[in-house]
Amino acid sequence: MELIASKEKLRELFAKFAPVGALEGGGNTRLAYGPEEDEMHRIFTETARSLGYRTWADDIGNSYAANFAEGAADKSTVIASHLDSVIEGGPYDGPVGVAAGLMVMEELKARGIEVPITVIAFRCEESANFKLATLGSELLTNQIDMKLVEKAVGRDGTPLPEVLKKRGYLGDIKRDLPYKEYIELHIEQARVLEAAGEDVGIVTAIAAAHRFTLHLSGMADHSGATPMSIRRDALTCAAEIILAIENAGRRESGNSSVATVGVVENRPNIINAVPGKVTLQIDIRGIDADSIARVETEVKTRIEGICKARNIDYELIGVDSKTPVTLDPRLVDDLYQSAVREGLKCRKMPSGAGHDAMMFPKVCPTAMVFIPCKDGISHNVKEHTEFEQMENGIRVILGYLAEKK
Numbered sequence: 001m002e003l004i005a006s007k008e009k010l011r012e013l014f015a016k017f018a019p020v021g022a023l024e025g026g027g028n029t030r031l032a033y034g035p036e037e038d039e040m041h042r043i044f045t046e047t048a049r050s051l052g053y054r055t056w057a058d059d060i061g062n063s064y065a066a067n068f069a070e071g072a073a074d075k076s077t078v079i080a081s082h083l084d085s086v087i088e089g090g091p092y093d094g095p096v097g098v099a100a101g102l103m104v105m106e107e108l109k110a111r112g113i114e115v116p117i118t119v120i121a122f123r124c125e126e127s128a129n130f131k132l133a134t135l136g137s138e139l140l141t142n143q144i145d146m147k148l149v150e151k152a153v154g155r156d157g158t159p160l161p162e163v164l165k166k167r168g169y170l171g172d173i174k175r176d177l178p179y180k181e182y183i184e185l186h187i188e189q190a191r192v193l194e195a196a197g198e199d200v201g202i203v204t205a206i207a208a209a210h211r212f213t214l215h216l217s218g219m220a221d222h223s224g225a226t227p228m229s230i231r232r233d234a235l236t237c238a239a240e241i242i243l244a245i246e247n248a249g250r251r252e253s254g255n256s257s258v259a260t261v262g263v264v265e266n267r268p269n270i271i272n273a274v275p276g277k278v279t280l281q282i283d284i285r286g287i288d289a290d291s292i293a294r295v296e297t298e299v300k301t302r303i304e305g306i307c308k309a310r311n312i313d314y315e316l317i318g319v320d321s322k323t324p325v326t327l328d329p330r331l332v333d334d335l336y337q338s339a340v341r342e343g344l345k346c347r348k349m350p351s352g353a354g355h356d357a358m359m360f361p362k363v364c365p366t367a368m369v370f371i372p373c374k375d376g377i378s379h380n381v382k383e384h385t386e387f388e389q390m391e392n393g394i395r396v397i398l399g400y401l402a403e404k405k
């Protein structure tokens, strides 16, 4: 289904978004509940209103646009994503999905097809500001631990509750739930589609992260005077553990699990001392709960063994434990068939990264459409995708909705 009403509007909308939080040399910073995210929501709402749609915001700042009269939300298809970014991020992670919602409504309108659509622009999907991800969608769907909100503090030191209170948010959230179904278009944030020369991916499952902080305590000693035989070097212990964690991830990579040590803090971190204390942050992810559990067990066993052999004390603290999310097989298949009808090269695939879509299987049938991003780069000023690639994603959603009608 060729796009007849939205090609130009899509480019115009991204031209309006482009200067918001723009960085010298490319990329954007649009932190959650900051002035740049506000501006993105203002542009979204103003654009939707100028196209003739009903717009509103909820009590935590998520913005909405709908092509039907109030009261029929449960019959509407939600097309959604977020408008915030990481620090020094790109312009496409999030806005692509929000823009797609408006463009799908424009295409339906131009064809005289009546399908109720609710477009949602979520707040605070990225954890960059408050160390809390998918806040807007979690609050909307009642899946947040309010204790986390109460404890969250922004990068500038302002507590999140203060930010929300100042904006008059966090009253009784006006919820239209449930919806008929939820579809999110997003850049892939990996290189699978690009490497295979494919146009779109239909997401079957979203990986869950299990995260740990590991404190290792040995003994800080003089690096010249302390014989090798009596050292309790926390950093060499950490080195062995890091490789063991990589190995545990590799062993389960056939089941799409991954394991990473992304943070190493070494103390005293000076050239003439044997490192006495090391902290590691461990991130284990996968789409198969049993596989994640196997990685976790192996990691724990290896940490215990390595620490024992090296006479290092340790404390392993679980900091996050989410469950992988399976998306709706019927909706996944319908979107896949739509892509095939559009003549696009496509595959079904898991998502290694988290998305607002994770919150919706508890609310309604949910699926995601991925489009390639250049070299798989995202959360980076070099993030790029072509308008033609966005249009492919829009066509898949449009084709599905038109076919179902």
Ligand SMILES: [Zn+2]
Residues within 6 Å of the ligand: 082, 093, 094, 125, 186, 355
């Ligand atoms: Zn995103």
